[in-house]
Each structure stands twice: as C-alpha cells, then as structure tokens.
Amino acid sequence: MPEMTTQKMLQIQAKIVSNTQVAENYFKMCLDAPLVAQKAEPGQFIYIKTSNNYKPLLRRAFSIHSIGYRLLVIGYRQKRQSQSQKPNTLELLYKVRGIGTEILAEKKAGEELDIIGPLGKGFNIISNIKYQKSKIILIGGGIGIAPLVFLSEKLTKSKIKNQKSKITVLLGAETKEKILCKNDFEKLGCEVKIATEDGSQGFKGKVTELLAKGLLAISHLPASPAWLGGPFAIYACGPTPMLKEIAQISQRNKIPCQVSLEEKMACGIGACRGCVIKVKNYKDEENFIYKRVCKDGPVFDAQEIIW
Numbered sequence: 001m002p003e004m005t006t007q008k009m010l011q012i013q014a015k016i017v018s019n020t021q022v023a024e025n026y027f028k029m030c031l032d033a034p035l036v037a038q039k040a041e042p043g044q045f046i047y048i049k050t051s052n053n054y055k056p057l058l059r060r061a062f063s064i065h066s067i068g069y070r071l072l073v074i075g076y077r078q079k080r081q082s083q084s085q086k087p088n089t090l091e092l093l094y095k096v097r098g099i100g101t102e103i104l105a106e107k108k109a110g111e112e113l114d115i116i117g118p119l120g121k122g123f124n125i126i127s128n129i130k131y132q133k134s135k136i137i138l139i140g141g142g143i144g145i146a147p148l149v150f151l152s153e154k155l156t157k158s159k160i161k162n163q164k165s166k167i168t169v170l171l172g173a174e175t176k177e178k179i180l181c182k183n184d185f186e187k188l189g190c191e192v193k194i195a196t197e198d199g200s201q202g203f204k205g206k207v208t209e210l211l212a213k214g215l216l217a218i219s220h221l222p223a224s225p226a227w228l229g230g231p232f233a234i235y236a237c238g239p240t241p242m243l244k245e246i247a248q249i250s251q252r253n254k255i256p257c258q259v260s261l262e263e264k265m266a267c268g269i270g271a272c273r274g275c276v277i278k279v280k281n282y283k284d285e286e287n288f289i290y291k292r293v294c295k296d297g298p299v300f301d302a303q304e305i306i307w
C-alpha cells in the first residue's frame with residue numbers, strides 16, 4: 001500500500017520478483033510495483049532505499065529499464081496479464097559500483113524494497129511524434145542504455161509504430177562483453193549498431209565517433225548509409241563526456257537531441273538543490289540559471305545545457 005503520494009509519485013514497498021546477474025557486475029531486477037509501473041514514463045527513475053540501516057544513508061537512483069506484465073497467481077488459477085491490461089512490474093538494469101549497488105546485488109526474490117517513484121521528467125516523445133518521418137537514433141554508452149529499452153518500447157508502441165524500422169540504436173562499450181540489451185532492441189524491431197573501444201565487436205572506437213562518422217558521410221556522399229537516412233531526432237544516455245560530444249555533434253548537424261543526465265542526488269525530489277546543473281537563460285543570454293536533475297530532468301534538451 002502507498003505510504004506517501006504526491007500527484008504522480010508514490011512511496012511503496014515493492015516485492016522483488018527476480019534479481020539476476022546478466023554480465024560481470026551487471027544485474028537485472030524485476031519489482032512488483034503496479035502503481036508505479038502504470039504511471040512510469042521512459043526516462044523517469046525510481047529512488048531506492050537499499051538498506052534498512054544508515055549504511056548507506058541516501059537512497060540510490062535507477063532508471064526504469066522496462067515495464068512488464070507478470071503472471072498473476074490467483075489461488076489455483078494462473079492468469080497472464082495481457083498487453084492490453086495494465087503493467088504491473090518494473091525492471092531495472094544496474095551496475096555494481098559501490099555500497100548501495102553491492103547490497104542490491106545480494107537481494108533475493110521475495111524480499112521487499114522501499115522505493116519512491118516514478119520521479120523526474122522523462123523523454124519528450126509527444127513532441128517528436130510530429131517528426132513522423134524522422135529517423136530516430138538512440139545512443140547508449142555503458143549502463144546508460146538502461147532507460148533506452150523502455151524508450152524504444154514506448155516509441156515502437158506509439159504513433160510512430162509504423163516507423164519502427166527507422167529506430168536505430170547505437171550501443172557503445174569498452175568491450176563486447178559489456179554490450180547489453182542488443183537482443184531487447186532487436187526484438188522490438190530496432191536496428192542496432194555497435195561500437196567497442198577495443199574493436200572486439202562492431203565499429204572500433206567510441207560510439208560518438210560512429211555517430212559523427214555516419215553523419216559526416218551523409219554530408220559528403222550523395223547516398224547516405226542506410227541506417228542514417230535523416231531527418232533525425234536523437235535520444236542519448238551515458239557518461240557526461242559522451243553526452244557533451246553528442247550535444248556538440250547534434251548542434252553542428254542541427255538535429256534535435258535529448259539527453260538523460262546522471263548526477264549524484266540527496267533528496268531526489270527537488271527539495272535540496274544538491275543535483276543542480278547550469279542551463280542557458282533564454283531571457284538573458286549573458287547569464288545562466290540552475291536546474292535540478294532530479295526534478296527538472298534527468299532528461300534535458302542537449303542544447304539547453306551549459307556543458
């Protein structure tokens with residue numbers, strides 16, 4: 001039962017359905033959280049109390065990786081929630097980094113977690129529906145792919161569903177072992193391009209180089225590579241240096257671009273101002289203003305940010 005609610009946000013005890021290691025240091029967790037799943041939008045996150053004591057004191061933020069329709073067991077009867085029914089689970093994809101994620105990785109199915117969500121402002125899909133003929137490019141670096149699966153699910157189910165062949169996902173990682181979710185995107189009908197820094201799979205180099213190379217090819221060649229038939233909209237999530245480069249590339253090429261930022265957070269709900277970033281002040285171009293990643297983001301227009 002909800003303990004605390006605002007208009008959209010809930011605090012609940014969510015039962016862990018599964019918590020599985022999917023690669024070295026990477027886990028997927030499925031939570032039974034119907035009320036949060038039904039409100040969630042791609043790009044939003046949940047804020048998890050990883051422990052019942054004060055170590056760690058602060059909650060940890062995780063993007064909503066996917067929402068699902070879990071088998072319901074009612075007495076002797078089993079009933080599958082169909083896609084037309086409301087979602088009842090949340091999936092997270094997380095990387096073990098420190099104390100909070102180490103505790104999460106030890107959690108077992110059946111245990112409960114105190115979560116707050118859905119939080120923040122997600123990707124703006126509505127405005128992009130007007131780009132009906134757009135090529136949509138999703139770019140994920142490392143664990144930054146986490147929110148992009150939910151986004152591609154939503155894009156393929158939205159009014160752009162007939163355009164799903166036009167969604168290309170660029171995945172970047174250090175090595176092929178660290179490429180995650182390729183199958184998830186392909187199952188949704190997206191085209192997937194891979195960049196690994198050591199060249200063990202796909203393009204050798206950074207995912208930003210793969211993007212820039214493709215865009216440069218278009219401006220020089222009469223026929224553009226098939227995966228880059230513009231015009232475009234870009235959605236990206238990953239480390240800040242990667243997002244900064246993508247913002248510069250998209251600005252040079254005049255491509256609308258939204259980025260999802262990761263910033264260390266304290267309250268997670270917009271009260272402490274501990275997660276602010278500098279953004280342009282369109283009323284006074286000499287100056288800037290601060291915006292909160294947890295409340296005004298984590299998704300921002302890439303050109304709004306002062307990098």
Ligand SMILES: Cc1cc2nc3c(=O)[nH]c(=O)nc-3n(C[C@H](O)[C@H](O)[C@H](O)COP(=O)(O)OP(=O)(O)OC[C@H]3O[C@@H](n4cnc5c(N)ncnc54)[C@H](O)[C@@H]3O)c2cc1C
Pocket residue numbers: 045056060061062063064093094095096097098099100101102143146147261262263264265298
């Ligand atoms: C909106 C948002 C969405 C996120 N989504 C995901 C997700 O889907 N999957 C996932 O694995 N992680 C995600 N993160 C990052 C996740 O919150 C951190 O990995 C987690 O808080 C680390 O906690 P910890 O106690 O394990 O590590 P800590 O012991 O707190 O830190 C370990 C190391 O990780 C670094 N670190 C910690 N938090 C962050 C952060 N927020 N950004 C960058 N570096 C950090 C620290 O500087 C330190 O070097 C997200 C963060 C935000 C703000």
Ligand code: FES
Pocket residue numbers: 264265266267268269270271272273274275276292293294295
């Ligand atoms: S974490 Fe407190 S305002 Fe963002």
